[in-house]
Amino acid sequence: xxxxxxxxxxxxxxxxxxxxxxxxxxxxxxxxxxxxxxxxxxxxxxxxxxxxxxxxxxxxxxxxxxxxxxxxxxxxxxxxxxxxxxxxxxxxxxxxxxxxxxxxxxxxxxxxxxxxxxxxxxxxxxxxxxxxxxxxxxxxxxxxxxxxxxxxxxxxxxxxxxxxxxxxxxxxxxxxxxxxxxxxx
Ligand code: HQG
Numbered sequence: 001x002x003x004x005x006x007x008x009x010x011x012x013x014x015x016x017x018x019x020x021x022x023x024x025x026x027x028x029x030x031x032x033x034x035x036x037x038x039x040x041x042x043x044x045x046x047x048x049x050x051x052x053x054x055x056x057x058x059x060x061x062x063x064x065x066x067x068x069x070x071x072x073x074x075x076x077x078x079x080x081x082x083x084x085x086x087x088x089x090x091x092x093x094x095x096x097x098x099x100x101x102x103x104x105x106x107x108x109x110x111x112x113x114x115x116x117x118x119x120x121x122x123x124x125x126x127x128x129x130x131x132x133x134x135x136x137x138x139x140x141x142x143x144x145x146x147x148x149x150x151x152x153x154x155x156x157x158x159x160x161x162x163x164x165x166x167x168x169x170x171x172x173x174x175x176x177x178x179x180x181x182x183x184x185x
Contacts, residue, residue: 010051010059014068017043018079033087034076066166081164083123091162091170096151100127100169102179103138103146109181112147117174124162124170127151150178 017025018035025043029035037056044051060068060077069080081089102117102125117125128134131146138144154174155161162170 007059007062010055011063011067013044013049014059014077015079015082018068018077019083020085022085029078029085029087030076031088032090033078033083033085034071035078037070037075037077040077069165080166081124081126081168081170084121085123087123089123089162089164091164093160094163096127096155096161096163096169097129098150098152100129100149100151101131101134101146102127102149102174103134103136103144105138105142106145107142109145113176113179113181116176116179117147117149119173124172125174127169127171127174129167129169145181148180149174150180154178 017027017040018029018033022029022035025040025047027035027039027043037053041051041053041056056077060066060070067079067082068077070077078087078089083089104112119125126137127149128137134146135144138146151161151169151171154171159171164170
């Protein structure tokens with residue numbers, strides 16, 4: 001059975017393929033981002049990347065952030081969020097909690113407070129429901145800073161929010177007036 005490291009490698013390769021570059025593996029995603037599981041397994045085998053159906057199931061189930069999901073009958077797989085590709089993830093708009101959090105790093109702070117949060121290469125701006133998760137996201141880029149997003153106010157102002165299958169909150173952009181660097185938005 002796949003060990004932890006093995007899972008990380010597979011998770012990285014799956015993220016690469018299912019979020020950003022399916023064509024590099026000769027694969028296509030449908031409009032909702034789904035990839036045929038048989039085709040995925042064949043593409044990995046062709047490239048001598050060992051990935052059995054059982055291991056794939058294990059990765060989907062045990063991945064630390066539950067990054068991937070199967071469709072109902074298990075014939076298709078997709079990344080639940082994080083795409084740079086144009087996909088329609090068919091999440092329903094949802095009312096967010098009063099505040100959400102965004103983890104970033106100090107060197108981006110001035111630009112963010114001036115321009116707001118932008119999705120950049122991703123499909124959405126990614127927000128977390130709790131401070132700890134946001135701090136961990138920020139830590140990927142350097143010394144973490146957690147921003148407070150006045151999500152309920154954004155929603156009241158007509159901005160759409162979505163919650164991914166793995167609990168990441170998604171929105172198009174966060175203008176600076178909804179952001180603050182402390183817990184008193
Ligand atoms: C920053 C991971 C300057 C933004 C995580 C972030 C997440 C700006 C960086 C998911 C800016 C983009 C996404 C502006 C935003 N000026 N910098 N106006 N607006 N930024 O990696 O949110 O492990 O594309 O603060 O856990 O860090 O991959 O986005 O620092 O859920 O599953 O530009 O990726 O999930 O960085 O992370 P990213 P993110 P996975």
